[in-house]
Amino acid sequence: METIFTKIINGEIPAYKIAENEKFLAFLDAMPLVEGHTLVIPKKPTDKIFDIESEDFKELFGFAQQVAKKIEKAIVCKRVGLAVVGLEVPHAHIHLIPLNKMDDMNFKNVRLKFSKDEYERTKNLIKNA
Template sequence: MSTIFTKIINGEIPAYKIAEDEHHLAFLDVMPLVKGHTLVIPKKEVDLIFDLESEEFKNLWAFAQSVAKKIGAAVPCVRVGVAVVGLEVPHAHIHLVPMNSMQDLNFTNERLKLSPEEFQGIQNAIANA
């Protein structure tokens, strides 16, 4: 089950990485709902998040929590919202979305189009928070 996320993990496709460890990766969504919209994934290829083993599931959420704290410190927002949708890419992933209103977490909203410089600025701010 090789997906675009596997290609990002393997370095075949570039990504604006926020955080990484042996088992997880967080990177900016290239079609964000808002600035700072980040995806958190396990490096293990698993389609459905609830198919992760219990320990892997807990560790993924702990990793996501650490990333969410960085996002909250770096991106002006009331809170960091969380969504698990799983329809876009068949690889388990968590959306972390800086929110100032309920509309910020609406996946039917038009996605932002950011320049590489904007992505790099956001990446640096979150990664260094």
């Protein structure tokens, strides 16, 4: 099943990519809760995260860990939170969210909007951390 994430993987839709390898991709969330909010996805389309094959599941979380460490170095935060939530895109994904207070990870919060320059700046900060 093709999703918006598949289109990002295939380069049909632009994204602010943080990290990528042959199996996984990390990019800034288009509707972030806070600056640096990043999505980590497997390139192989799988709807539910617990349906990912065991070895790929472990590798996905290892990849997410590497990205989270970059976020923590680049964005002022007390820690990086992790959430596996969302029903709107049927493609497994992990949210990595810089946290300074618990409410930073409240998905009921109004989503932020940044300019292209702000997204580029954040992407470069994290990518180069």
